[in-house]
Amino acid sequence: MKAGKRTLLLLALTAVLSAAPVWACTTLIVTVGATTDGSTFVGHSDDDDLCDQRIVYVPAADHPKGARRPVYASAVALGEFPKFRCFLTPRLVDPDRAPAYGGPAALRSVPLGFIPQVPHTYAYFDGSYGIMNEHQLMFGECTDGVRQNLDPEPGKRIFYSSELSRVALERCRTAREAVRLMGNLLETYGYYGTGETLPVADPQEAWVMEMAPSPDGTGGLWVARRVPDGEVFVAANEFRIRDVDPKDPDLMIGSKLFETARRHGLWKPEDGPLDWLKVASLGEYNHPYYSLRRVWRVLDRVAPSRGFSPWVECGTTRAYPFSVKPDRKLSLRDVAALFRDHYEGTPFDLTAGVGAGPFGNPDRFYGPYDGQGDVGDPKRKLDGAWERPISVTYCGYTTLCQGRSWLPDPIGGVCWIGPDKPSETCFIPFHVGVRDLPPSFQVVDPQVFNRKAAWWAFNFTAHWAWLRYDRIHADIAAKRDGMEASFLRSLEEQDRKALALHRTSPAKARDFLTRADRARADRTVADWWAFADRLIVRYNDGFLNEPGKMAQPLGYPRNWLDGTEWRSGPTTYAPKP
CATH class of the missing domain: 1.10.287 (Helix Hairpins)
Structure with a gap:
């Protein structure tokens, strides 16, 4: 299919499927020094309930010399790719990877390509993206707008962030090791899809890796920054790394970033430091504050003393730092509460106002009149927009990964899984040392109601x-x-x-x-x-x-009732004047 026709098809599909929930995750890191018990947390709300909602256990495996690992397309990147048997549900059919990924032979996923396999791969929990492995390596994720989205193409672009995170979980024990591996893979085998932010952490150190397709059509662009210990990081569908200094010891930089940016007129040395956000993207997408309001909300909740303003000058503002030291250290329950937020108690409170109805419902239903996908043109006129909260009705699941360095890996690593919307879910803990996950977490199909599915x-x-x-x-x-x-x-x-x-x-x-x-x-x-x-x-x-x-x-709240036609309803037998 030609690129133009494919773009129009995806935009039409997006309108039908209510504002493209696959473009809508929130993710954060709470480092060791910022937690009450010395844990590290990586949180991720997977806001895509059109997709496969299974949390799958991928077992450890030994592989023969000369084996090759298949790399599959991902429907959470740009939509479905039927020629690669890549669908929203099921996201993968390959029983060799995990028993839960079995399925009809006619639906077996077709690899985009292969990479050399390693002798032994680690066990991990898998969702739309890799989540956490048996050595307490943990991931989050959010999708970001980029200057251009590219389709997968065998031989040129075979990796998206979902498969990158899975390969890292299969092969790595530390966050640094994972970042280096993923950077090498995307540069060697090519990166397609959207922009991506991947928080990646181990029990002692945390990094944020961001990536984008290269305008060259091969390879990929990326940069990673370490989150200082004692601080909290949050991202919400917009790149968060800004100035890229090759001399900064807390940065890892893609080998072709500066050369490619200069060659395509995206940056030149006389401009000063390379601004990753501006080089790789146009800032926010969907509508103003779609991303930045969530970033403000988390930063303001964890560090109210900083007095961050919810209002900024533009979508590429520098008003919000990469990470902040919280006013007080955070517990697991504190982190869970951040994901359950609808701006309660602020001017943006979604439980208040006409849109919330008589009973304070914070959920909003998106339609074709709302912003769709990557805005592209920041001057685009919108007729209106809902505030975008952290907890949205179309969230598929939320994971809170907890790393505890003082315990052996199988016991220290805990993944708290919250199916569906975070404000109405219950986070259930699973140690990374388990040999499998319950069937109720691995059988769900959002297309078929099933009481056996969590x-x-x-x-x-x-x-x-x-x-x-x-x-x-x-x-x-x-x-x-x-x-x-x-x-x-x-x-x-x-x-x-x-x-x-x-x-x-x-x-x-x-x-x-x-x-x-x-x-x-x-x-x-x-x-x-x-x-x-x-x-x-x-x-x-x-x-x-x-x-x-x-x-x-129970009736209705009186303040809401008085604004309805109830006030003018029949109270006498006399006709209305």
């Missing part, structure tokens, strides 16, 4: 909350907060038992973690379904229904 349990309750958000969300929040608190308490005892086993038999420790984590997850999913069923009864027909006290009228 994702559908949380997706259902999030949607049921729309019926009466003020009350139902409060019920959900109380439920999830109580469960997460119990998980934190039970993990302390579980870790102690696993550590005692690990001292004499690491294999037995892994078996124990697998059984315990699965039992917890199975109980949680079953309990959440039972909770969902109770919510159906509790708020049926707009009433509050309790045993012995059914059909209690």
Whole structure:
């Protein structure tokens, strides 16, 4: 298909699918010195509920000499590529990679190319992008606008960030090692798709790697910056690295960045330092503050003393630093709360105003009248726009990766998985030393309702909350907060038992973690379904229904009611004047 026709097709598809949720993630890093217990956190909300929502366990494997590793296309880059059997769902069909990636032979994914395989690859958790491996290496991700998006092409461009992160998880133990490997791979084999920000961390160090297709059509452009210990980093669909100084010891730079930028007129030495954001992109996309408002919100919540303003002069502002030291150290619950945000208590509060309806619903439904994809032209006129919160209705899942250096890798690494929207989900912990994940996390298909899938349990309750958000969300929040608190308490005892086993038999420790984590997850999913069923009864027909006290009228908030036609409704038999 010609590039122009493909672009028009993708834009049409985007309009139908409600503002391209595949372009919409938020990601952050909280470094060791910024946490209450010395953990490192990498968080990622995968805002793409049109896509495959499975969290898949990819086992460790040994490979024969001369083996080659296939590299597959990714539908979260630019949409589906049927000729490579690359679809939104399933994202991959290759049983050799993982049992959960099995499927009909007719749907087996077609590689874009191959790279030399290594003798041994590590186990990891996989989603739309690689998440975390058995050595506590962890990833986040967000998509960014770039000056040009390029399709995959065998022999020229075979890597997107999703496969880059997976190869790194298969082969690396540290963040530095992962950045160097991914940079080498994209330069050697070519990078296609969108711009990308990949936070990558281990229990002791954190880096942010950003990448873009090269205007040469081969290779790729990239740069990476270390996040200073004791600080917090956030990105939200816009590049966050700015000046690139080759002498900066906290930077890793693609070998062809300066040469390519100069040759294509994107930068010249007399301009001063190369500004990565301006060289690789036009800044924000979709609409003003689509990205920057989320960056402001996280920075303002973790460091209110800095007094960051939510208003800036343009989409390439320097008002927000790369990272900040928080006013107080953050816990896991603090990090989870950041992802659950709708700007509550600010002038942008989505639980207030006409758009929230009578019951304070922060979710907004996007349509063809909203900004679509990469704006491209920053002068484009928009008729209107919704504020873009961190927690959006079309979020597919959120992961909070936790690295703990004081414990052996199988026990120290914990991936907290929250299916569906973060404000209405419950984060469930899984140690990276497990031998598999529960089937309920590996079988979901967003096209088919399935009570055996964990994702559908949380997706259902999030949607049921729309019926009466003020009350139902409060019920959900109380439920999830109580469960997460119990998980934190039970993990302390579980870790102690696993550590005692690990001292004499690491294999037995892994078996124990697998059984315990699965039992917890199975109980949680079953309990959440039972909770969902109770919510159906509790708020049926707009009433509050309790045993012995059914059909209690709730009505509407008076301040909202007074603004409706209710005020002018029939109160007497006399005709209206």
